[in-house]
Amino acid sequence: MAVHEINHPLVKHKVGLLRQKNIKVKDFRTIVSEIGVLLTYEATRDLTTETIQIETWAGHTEVEKFSGKNISVVPILRAGLGMLDGVLQVIPGAGVSVVGFARNEETLEAEVYYEKLVTDIKDRDVLVIDPMLATGGTLAATLELLKKAGCRKIKGIFLVAAPEGLARIEAAHPDVDIYVAAIDGHLNEQGYILPGLGDAGDKIFGTL
Ligand SMILES: O=P(O)(O)OC[C@H]1O[C@H](OP(=O)(O)OP(=O)(O)O)[C@H](O)[C@@H]1O
Numbered sequence: 001m002a003v004h005e006i007n008h009p010l011v012k013h014k015v016g017l018l019r020q021k022n023i024k025v026k027d028f029r030t031i032v033s034e035i036g037v038l039l040t041y042e043a044t045r046d047l048t049t050e051t052i053q054i055e056t057w058a059g060h061t062e063v064e065k066f067s068g069k070n071i072s073v074v075p076i077l078r079a080g081l082g083m084l085d086g087v088l089q090v091i092p093g094a095g096v097s098v099v100g101f102a103r104n105e106e107t108l109e110a111e112v113y114y115e116k117l118v119t120d121i122k123d124r125d126v127l128v129i130d131p132m133l134a135t136g137g138t139l140a141a142t143l144e145l146l147k148k149a150g151c152r153k154i155k156g157i158f159l160v161a162a163p164e165g166l167a168r169i170e171a172a173h174p175d176v177d178i179y180v181a182a183i184d185g186h187l188n189e190q191g192y193i194l195p196g197l198g199d200a201g202d203k204i205f206g207t208l
């Protein structure tokens, strides 16, 4: 598994803003979406293109066009929805496959409550999006669901990840590449990332 921590100054600056105590819901949402744009740009660097001929105002010329499969973005409810707008700004034609997982705050295991995948998902490159990768339980369950549906080429985009969660995914899903804005120190006893962002879903939806 390749883990790409994106050390771009814009990303680092924006993650710093997100960490501020008492950040307003409006600002948190805006910045999560902006980082979604920047991480998607990095995660799509290896898309393939082909050369085609087109007619322009001044005759024919050669241009590049995507040659790979269509992408399906997979936001993990709820918090993943906060990144969707930013991701779709960069790849507006992507199909959206939604999965809903909630972490049981006692066992810390992820429990599925929603699943609606695009019908041809097994033929698509998949981009899973969620702000937080903590114990890795939610991502592991999502990857199992997607692999059962036939997905083979899967990447994940996260704002903050814990080393514990990355290690779990590396052991169980070494074929999945991860793009993350910050790898933080560790998890606390409640499975929250430190320093992390707190509960990202609550901050995006204003359910604090
Ligand atoms: O790596 P894990 O330990 O599984 O934790 C990470 C998950 O926890 C959060 O979601 P949560 O369950 O709080 O649901 P929400 O998005 O509805 O807030 C977060 O958005 C991830 O999906």
Ligand SMILES: O=c1cc[nH]c(=O)[nH]1
Residues within 6 Å of the ligand: 132, 134, 191, 192, 193, 194, 196, 197, 198, 199, 200, 201
């Ligand atoms: O730190 C964490 C861990 C799980 N979910 C969150 O929103 N934040």
Ligand SMILES: [Mg+2]
Residues within 6 Å of the ligand: 079, 199, 200, 201, 202
């Ligand atoms: Mg939450």
